[in-house]
Amino acid sequence: MAAGEPQVCLTVHRVRKSYGDLTVLQDISFSLQQGEILGIIGPNGAGKTTLFNIISGWLKPAYGKVVFFSGEVTGWPPQRLSRVGLARTFQAPQIFPEMSVLENVLMGAWLGREHRPSLSQAREDAKIWLSLTGLTEKQHARGRDLPLPQQRLVELARALATRPKLLLLDEIAAGFSSSAVKRLAAGLLKLRDQGLTLLLTDHLLTLLLMVADRLLALDRGEIIAQGPPSSLIRHPEVVSAYLGTRGVAELEGDA
Amino acid sequence: MRVRQINPARFPPASLLTAAGVLILAAWPLVFREADLFYQVLGLACLYATLALAWNIYALSGAISLGHAAFFGLGAYGSALLNHYWHLSTLLTIPLGALASLIFAVFWSWGFRRLRGVYLGLASLAAVEIPKTIAANWDRLTCGSMGIVGLDRLPHLALGGLDADFGTNLKAQYYLLLAVMLVVALVHLESMRSRWGWTLRSIRENETAAAAIGLAVNRERTKALLLSSYLAGIAGAFYAHILGLIEPVLVFNIHLSALPLVFSIFGGRTQAFGPILGALILYPLEQLLLQPLFPTSHSAIYGLVIILTIFFFPQGIAAWLPASPKSA
Numbered sequence: 001m002a003a004g005e006p007q008v009c010l011t012v013h014r015v016r017k018s019y020g021d022l023t024v025l026q027d028i029s030f031s032l033q034q035g036e037i038l039g040i041i042g043p044n045g046a047g048k049t050t051l052f053n054i055i056s057g058w059l060k061p062a063y064g065k066v067v068f069f070s071g072e073v074t075g076w077p078p079q080r081l082s083r084v085g086l087a088r089t090f091q092a093p094q095i096f097p098e099m100s101v102l103e104n105v106l107m108g109a110w111l112g113r114e115h116r117p118s119l120s121q122a123r124e125d126a127k128i129w130l131s132l133t134g135l136t137e138k139q140h141a142r143g144r145d146l147p148l149p150q151q152r153l154v155e156l157a158r159a160l161a162t163r164p165k166l167l168l169l170d171e172i173a174a175g176f177s178s179s180a181v182k183r184l185a186a187g188l189l190k191l192r193d194q195g196l197t198l199l200l201t202d203h204l205l206t207l208l209l210m211v212a213d214r215l216l217a218l219d220r221g222e223i224i225a226q227g228p229p230s231s232l233i234r235h236p237e238v239v240s241a242y243l244g245t246r247g248v249a250e251l252e253g254d255a
Numbered sequence: 256m257r258v259r260q261i262n263p264a265r266f267p268p269a270s271l272l273t274a275a276g277v278l279i280l281a282a283w284p285l286v287f288r289e290a291d292l293f294y295q296v297l298g299l300a301c302l303y304a305t306l307a308l309a310w311n312i313y314a315l316s317g318a319i320s321l322g323h324a325a326f327f328g329l330g331a332y333g334s335a336l337l338n339h340y341w342h343l344s345t346l347l348t349i350p351l352g353a354l355a356s357l358i359f360a361v362f363w364s365w366g367f368r369r370l371r372g373v374y375l376g377l378a379s380l381a382a383v384e385i386p387k388t389i390a391a392n393w394d395r396l397t398c399g400s401m402g403i404v405g406l407d408r409l410p411h412l413a414l415g416g417l418d419a420d421f422g423t424n425l426k427a428q429y430y431l432l433l434a435v436m437l438v439v440a441l442v443h444l445e446s447m448r449s450r451w452g453w454t455l456r457s458i459r460e461n462e463t464a465a466a467a468i469g470l471a472v473n474r475e476r477t478k479a480l481l482l483s484s485y486l487a488g489i490a491g492a493f494y495a496h497i498l499g500l501i502e503p504v505l506v507f508n509i510h511l512s513a514l515p516l517v518f519s520i521f522g523g524r525t526q527a528f529g530p531i532l533g534a535l536i537l538y539p540l541e542q543l544l545l546q547p548l549f550p551t552s553h554s555a556i557y558g559l560v561i562i563l564t565i566f567f568f569p570q571g572i573a574a575w576l577p578a579s580p581k582s583a
Binding site: 056077078079080082083087088089090094095096097098099107108110111112113116119155158159162 | 450453454456457460461463464465466467468469470471472
């Protein structure tokens with residue numbers, strides 16, 4: 001990690017996780033430069049969400065470590081990671097259901113920041129994030145009254161309002177119309193230009209193909225390929241994993 | 256469905272209503288000059304409102320306790336024992352005695368840190384048995400199930416021209432209990448609208464989301480419990496000296512655990528004045544109206560009133576109050 005070079009934002013080193021006899025992640029290692037957008041792809045059950053949960057502190061790895069900038073953060077609880085600038089959203093959106101959209105985002109801007117901004121300052125901030133995510137018109141709607149894709153946007157705006165350095169987005173674009181995906185992609189690229197580092201999963205690849213600098217393909221808890229999106233989606237192993245046609249011999253080898 | 260917008264920066268616009276309410280509570284004894292029964296009942300209603308407010312501070316963090324009788328009773332016993340053995344003034348024993356509740360709350364918050372919802376409710380219901388059993392069996396300290404009689408009443412204060420015997424003058428006692436309730440109401444209000452209040456609300460609405468924006472769920476809930484338990488202990492300590500006696504079943508009983516819950520939910524537990532409204536309406540209703548009118552069936556009617564209210568107004572009757580205008 002030489003000085004002057006672009007900094008390494010996140011390093012995942014030899015992370016393993018299993019539930020009982022079922023190994024969910026085996027020996028996952030990768031790293032992420034500051035300002036990079038990395039997408040993680042893989043079929044259902046590949047371990048994407050488990051990996052996200054380990055990086056964001058919701059699960060502890062059985063082995064291995066997670067390094068955020070220069071400090072090791074393995075096993076830190078989520079709230080502590082959020083405080084140092086590692087934020088995330090969830091596949092099943094987690095919002096404050098009885099609060100308005102504005103109040104949801106306000107909580108991120110007001111309560112979620114280390115230097116404790118004043119309420120009026122936080123409200124200004126929240127409004128900026130609302131307009132960036134296209135939620136301004138919905139700001140007075142109650143959180144739980146919104147459809148799920150919009151709840152994901154609320155969660156995104158709230159996470160951004162905590163001013164993270166690294167943001168993990170788990171299936172953020174699920175259920176979005178193609179025009180909404182385009183708007184989201186443009187927004188994320190703009191945030192990246194301001195220095196935000198992003199780690200995303202996306203089931204349908206549409207968003208990832210628009211924004212990701214690099215893709216990492218996961219299958220059965222292993223990294224099977226990585227590289228720029230255009231080449232990775234032609235990678236034979238990725239294609240076969242997505243199509244679910246792996247050799248019988250290999251299946252037996254795994255068991 | 257009406258969407259309520261709450262502006263955390265502004266005093267609730269219901270402030271006029273609040274001022275009117277406080278004025279009525281302060282002024283009615285000037286009109287009804289000889290009404291000891293009313294002073295007594297309304298005084299106790301204020302005491303139970305204090306307990307309900309204290310209970311609700313913990314509930315604001317999303318934890319429904321069915322065991323606040325433990326804190327009420329420990330405060331009562333703490334103050335009673337200090338008074339009984341060291342003959343300290345009740346002015347000292349009430350704030351000091353309530354520390355016993357605080358100590359119990361420390362064990363509670365550690366022991367129940369992983370429990371949520373009904374599991375927390377059940378555990379807290381059972382938790383009352385611990386101090387109750389100790390109080391009932393540690394004969395040398397607490398005189399066991401016989402309890403202690405002859406405790407000092409609330410003090411007689413003479414300050415300048417003001418001469419108030421809070422122990423025997425029921426009107427003075429009412430004003431004292433009203434003042435205590437109003438102070439605790441302010442603490443409760445701050446626990447809703449301050450930065451910490453919104454922290455509690457975030458945790459109540461979604462613990463996962465709260466942790467994801469950096470809030471320490473267990474730590475903040477513990478703070479709420481410590482505050483809640485101490486204030487419940489204060490209410491219990493007052494109770495012991497109002498009666499002048501104490502025994503285990505008098506304070507460590509399920510009725511006292513249920514009271515703050517019923518009052519808060521009846522009044523509206525997410526409203527700043529909900530717990531007060533519940534206590535000031537339900538307790539006098541039961542004592543002054545239902546008991547004299549229906550001496551044999553008053554409990555059933557009382558229960559029916561509560562059931563119907565919660566059925567038709569699940570948000571509590573405070574939801575009838577004017578909502579805040581759209582904010583921000």
